Amino acid sequence: MDKRNFLYLFYGLTLAWGLLAAYLFILMQRSRKLRAEVDRVKRMVGDNER
Amino acid sequence: MRGVWAIARKDFQSELRSKEAINASVSFALVILLIFSFAFEPTADETRAIAGGLLWIAFAFAGALILNRSFARELQNDCLDAVIASPIAGWELFLGKALASFLLLLVVELICFPVFSIFYGVNLTKAFWPLLLVLILGTWALTALGVTFAALTVNIRLRELMLPLLLYPALSPALMASMTLTTSLLTAGVFGANDQPWLRLLVGFDVIFTALALALIEFVLVL
Amino acid sequence: MSKREKWVYALGVSGTVLLIVNLYRILLVLGDEMQQGAIYRIIYFHVPAAFIGWTLFLAALVASALYLWKKDLAFDGFAASAIEVGWVFCSINLVTGMIWGRIIWGIWWTWDPRLTSMFICWLLYGGYIVLRSAIDDAGQRATVSAVLAIFAFADVPIVFMAIRWWRTQHPSPVLETGGLAPEMRLPFWLNVFVFLLIGLAITLVRVDQEDTQRELEGLRRRAF
Numbered sequence: 239m240d241k242r243n244f245l246y247l248f249y250g251l252t253l254a255w256g257l258l259a260a261y262l263f264i265l266m267q268r269s270r271k272l273r274a275e276v277d278r279v280k281r282m283v284g285d286n287e288r
Numbered sequence: 289m290r291g292v293w294a295i296a297r298k299d300f301q302s303e304l305r306s307k308e309a310i311n312a313s314v315s316f317a318l319v320i321l322l323i324f325s326f327a328f329e330p331t332a333d334e335t336r337a338i339a340g341g342l343l344w345i346a347f348a349f350a351g352a353l354i355l356n357r358s359f360a361r362e363l364q365n366d367c368l369d370a371v372i373a374s375p376i377a378g379w380e381l382f383l384g385k386a387l388a389s390f391l392l393l394l395v396v397e398l399i400c401f402p403v404f405s406i407f408y409g410v411n412l413t414k415a416f417w418p419l420l421l422v423l424i425l426g427t428w429a430l431t432a433l434g435v436t437f438a439a440l441t442v443n444i445r446l447r448e449l450m451l452p453l454l455l456y457p458a459l460s461p462a463l464m465a466s467m468t469l470t471t472s473l474l475t476a477g478v479f480g481a482n483d484q485p486w487l488r489l490l491v492g493f494d495v496i497f498t499a500l501a502l503a504l505i506e507f508v509l510v511l
Numbered sequence: 512m513s514k515r516e517k518w519v520y521a522l523g524v525s526g527t528v529l530l531i532v533n534l535y536r537i538l539l540v541l542g543d544e545m546q547q548g549a550i551y552r553i554i555y556f557h558v559p560a561a562f563i564g565w566t567l568f569l570a571a572l573v574a575s576a577l578y579l580w581k582k583d584l585a586f587d588g589f590a591a592s593a594i595e596v597g598w599v600f601c602s603i604n605l606v607t608g609m610i611w612g613r614i615i616w617g618i619w620w621t622w623d624p625r626l627t628s629m630f631i632c633w634l635l636y637g638g639y640i641v642l643r644s645a646i647d648d649a650g651q652r653a654t655v656s657a658v659l660a661i662f663a664f665a666d667v668p669i670v671f672m673a674i675r676w677w678r679t680q681h682p683s684p685v686l687e688t689g690g691l692a693p694e695m696r697l698p699f700w701l702n703v704f705v706f707l708l709i710g711l712a713i714t715l716v717r718v719d720q721e722d723t724q725r726e727l728e729g730l731r732r733r734a735f
Contacts, residue, residue, distance in 0.1 A: 250553045250610040254560070254603045258709075261599045265716055272723045279730040436662070440655050444645045453641060454659065457634040458666050461673035489673055500665055504658050507579050 291376035295384025300391055302361070309357040310392055317350035317400045321407060339410050340470030344463055346400065348430065351393050352452045355434035358389045359442040368442065378506040382435060386501075390431040397423060414477040422473065425490045426466030432494065433459055436501040439508045465490040519715045526708030533701050550614045553607050555699055559706040560604040561629070567597030567710060568636065572664040575657035587653035588721030589714075590660055591643060596714045598636045600706070605629060628671045635663045649728060 303309060324342050328335045335342075362368035371381065405412045412419065434455055441450045456463075465486040472480045479487070537555050571593040578586035608626065609619045620626065639659055646652040 246610055246614050247550050247552055250550075250607050251556065253606050253610065254556050257599065257603050257606065261596075262713065265713070265720070269716070269720055269723075272720060272727065276723060276727050276730065279727060283730055283733050433662075436658075440658060441642070443651065444642075444655075446645050450638075450642055450645060454635075454638040457631050457638065458662060460631050461666070461669045464673050489669070493669060496665065496669070497662075500662065504579075504661065507654055508658055 289380070291380035292384045292387065295371075295376065295381055296387040296391075299358070299361075299385060299388030303357075303388070303392055309354045310396060313350045313353045313392075313396045314399050316353060317346045317396060318403060320346040320349055321400070321404060325407065335408060336410060336475055337471065339404075339408060339474045340467045340472075342408075343400075343404060343470060344426065344467045346404075347393070347397055347427070348456065348459070348463060349452075350396055350400075351427075351430050351434060352455065354389055354392050354396070355431065355438050355455075356448055356451050358385050358435050359438045360447060363442065372509050378509045379502045381509065382439070382501060382505040385439075386431050386435045389435055390427060393427050393431060394423070397427065410474055412474075415473045418479060419470065419473050422466060422469045422490075425487075425494060426462060426470075428494050429462035429466075429490065429497065430459060432498045432501055433462075436497075436505065436508070439505065462490060462493045465493070515715055515719055519712050519719075522708045522712035522715070526705050526712060529701065529708070530705045533698055533705060537698050537702075550611060553611045555702045557604055557607040557611060558699070559703040560600045560607065562703055563706045563710040564597045564600035564604060566707070567593040567600065567714065568632075568664060568667075571597065571660050575660040578653055578657045579661075584649060584653055584725060585722075587649075587657065588725070589718055590657065592714050592717035592721055594636055594639055594660065596710055596717060598633070598640060599713075600710060601629065601633050601636065605633060624671070628667075631670050632663075632667055635666065639663060649725065 321342070324346075328338070328342075359368065362371055376384075401412055404410065434451070437451055437454050437458075441447050441454070444450065468486050469479070469483055469490070472483055533555075537552055571590040574586045574590035574593065577583075578590065605626075608629075612621065613619050639656060642659060643652055643656050646655060
């Protein structure tokens, strides 16, 4: 069995899951930002209506 | 059908009077042809083998300038709202605009043709009529998709950037067909044995995307 | 916890568990393929990524058509989510394919029909994502991107057909191998399933964000 092959297999799998993880990370951050913004605007709306 | 002619005549005439897009487009195409001469040895035989490709790259890039103007010219003084509110159906508006852009593109291409033939030592008269057929089919593919995407992008930021970004990948089958057909006409002078499927592909592309555009343009225009 | 969040967790967890089991089997139990050695295992990730990408693009096409018909922004949110996640899977497919090609062909990229058509589709749907980010008004964004999604999907078969003719005049460097060996079939389809679960989980997360975004816009309109 050729060692080089395994190295590249490792690269391939790492990249595949790395891409997915990076995308998930971006998604999480977007979620957090959205939630914070919703809270902020909700508070503003609440203040206005009081 | 009368609406189609009205829109086409209006667009074509106002462009011929101002010559805004057509001047820019012709000079842009010529600049592209000039730049290609740096990348390849212009008179070598290999260049003839990629001549169709060079020509269509120049047309596609120069065409984007004209297509961009197609709907953007109505933005001033809110003309777009007036045109949409007028008793002209959506498909008539699309066909009229496409027809005008198509004719303008053909004018630009017919100006570039002799220049190209002189600069790159290519004989165009050998197969002029088949070449014209390919030119018409390829240009219609470019306009049908281009005018639809111009309508999609007319109201957004970065309009000038978005159109080419969307247009060229979607257009790639038609560009491949036009390039192959043009190259084989320029080298052999006749359609080769491999060219039939390409011709069919180009016609099919034209039909499919014209139909799709006519069906969907109403949604785009009522925004 | 909302119903949708429960689904996300259920899909995500079951997907991950199945993936670990399957990874163990793929990496440690299965032997190497005769000609390609260890690297052939990339096929377990490369091909399912393409399958799921296309499934999501197809789902987005249906959702886009439904949006144009019903004018319900929920369809638009789903279409946008599906295309974004599908595009990520499309990227995974391209990247893993390049690494495989580096070993088997000795080059990172070749303008082979499948590679080229996948790349063109990647560009097309990338354009869709960029276009969405350039429009502020929700209704306009939904209509424009729905029309574009329909055009993009109509283009795909034509692109694939054209590219095949374009390149088959040259001998292609790919030696199509026969079907999968029987002992490789199960892990392969299991991985397709795993990718489907994970892809759905991510799409649901993304749909949730689209909903929150709409809620936010509604709140803003009340606030100002």
